[in-house]
Amino acid sequence: MKDAAQRILEAAGQGGRVTVITGAGISAESGISTFRDSGGLWEENPIEEVATPEAFAANPSRVYDFYNARRAQLGTVEPNEGHRALVRLERLFGERFSLITQNVDDLHERAGAGRVLHMHGELYKARCVDCAGVVEWKEELSLADACGSCSGRMRPHIVWFGEIPFHLEKDIPAACNGCRVFFSIGTSGVVYPAAGLAGLVHAAGGLCVEVNLETSPGNPVFELQLEGPAGEVLPALADELESQSGC
Numbered sequence: 001m002k003d004a005a006q007r008i009l010e011a012a013g014q015g016g017r018v019t020v021i022t023g024a025g026i027s028a029e030s031g032i033s034t035f036r037d038s039g040g041l042w043e044e045n046p047i048e049e050v051a052t053p054e055a056f057a058a059n060p061s062r063v064y065d066f067y068n069a070r071r072a073q074l075g076t077v078e079p080n081e082g083h084r085a086l087v088r089l090e091r092l093f094g095e096r097f098s099l100i101t102q103n104v105d106d107l108h109e110r111a112g113a114g115r116v117l118h119m120h121g122e123l124y125k126a127r128c129v130d131c132a133g134v135v136e137w138k139e140e141l142s143l144a145d146a147c148g149s150c151s152g153r154m155r156p157h158i159v160w161f162g163e164i165p166f167h168l169e170k171d172i173p174a175a176c177n178g179c180r181v182f183f184s185i186g187t188s189g190v191v192y193p194a195a196g197l198a199g200l201v202h203a204a205g206g207l208c209v210e211v212n213l214e215t216s217p218g219n220p221v222f223e224l225q226l227e228g229p230a231g232e233v234l235p236a237l238a239d240e241l242e243s244q245s246g247c
């Protein structure tokens with residue numbers, strides 16, 4: 001870990017941007033299922049039944065039920081050491097640090113993260129299908145719920161397959177342009193455009209670091225691979241980064 005931290009600090013330099021993207025793996029140790037691991041969410045809940053605009057049009061109750069269950073479960077779990085270690089990285093790199101997540105949970109925020117770019121939406125928000133107004137939503141959502149402004153139908157504020165992720169116009173490009181160190185944490189890297197961000201940073205000469213239970217050997221994008229549970233790898237890395245930066 002000592003060498004890894006040294007490489008990261010060298011690559012980041014004095015003013016280099018440090019960007020993190022997280023996936024379901026970082027929340028796994030909190031008790032939230034991933035999507036594609038064995039027993040993952042998509043196994044019992046096929047994407048075409050619960051996570052497309054067509055599914056919502058054909059059978060909204062099935063879609064509401066799926067996200068109601070996710071939302072209810074989120075209320076029963078807590079952030080883990082991986083989420084907390086990223087807050088330490090945010091403190092270390094300050095304004096140069098950006099956190100993008102594919103996760104729809106709020107565990108980064110509850111661990112103390114500052115601004116989090118939720119590119120696939122947020123479980124604790126709902127959106128009006130007609131006026132696109134977004135509101136906080138911690139309860140069950142159903143066909144009976146109407147928009148407070150225009151009475152339109154409310155849907156989960158989640159990016160479904162076939163829809164365009166959030167923050168792609170400005171904030172995600174700003175986090176990736178000129179990025180010197182890019183961390184890809186707990187993601188299978190198969191859903192685009194999220195999966196393509198590391199490649200862009202690598203092509204521009206940034207150091208890409210993969211943190212995963214099972215890293216992807218031979219992937220030329222990730223010059224540094226840290227294998228293991230994020231809840232163990234990230235605190236150890238934060239310890240080293242802090243110690244080598246004299247924090």
Ligand code: OAD
Binds near residue numbers: 035102186
């Ligand atoms: P996946 O389920 O595809 O991948 C989870 C990754 O986390 C795998 O590579 C695991 O090896 C890794 N992993 C599991 N436990 C871990 C741990 N404790 N520490 C580190 N890594 C661990 O989830 P995502 O990559 O997040 O999109 O999936 C991307 C998107 O696909 C999701 O945002 C979701 C899904 O369809 C939408 O719903 C739009």
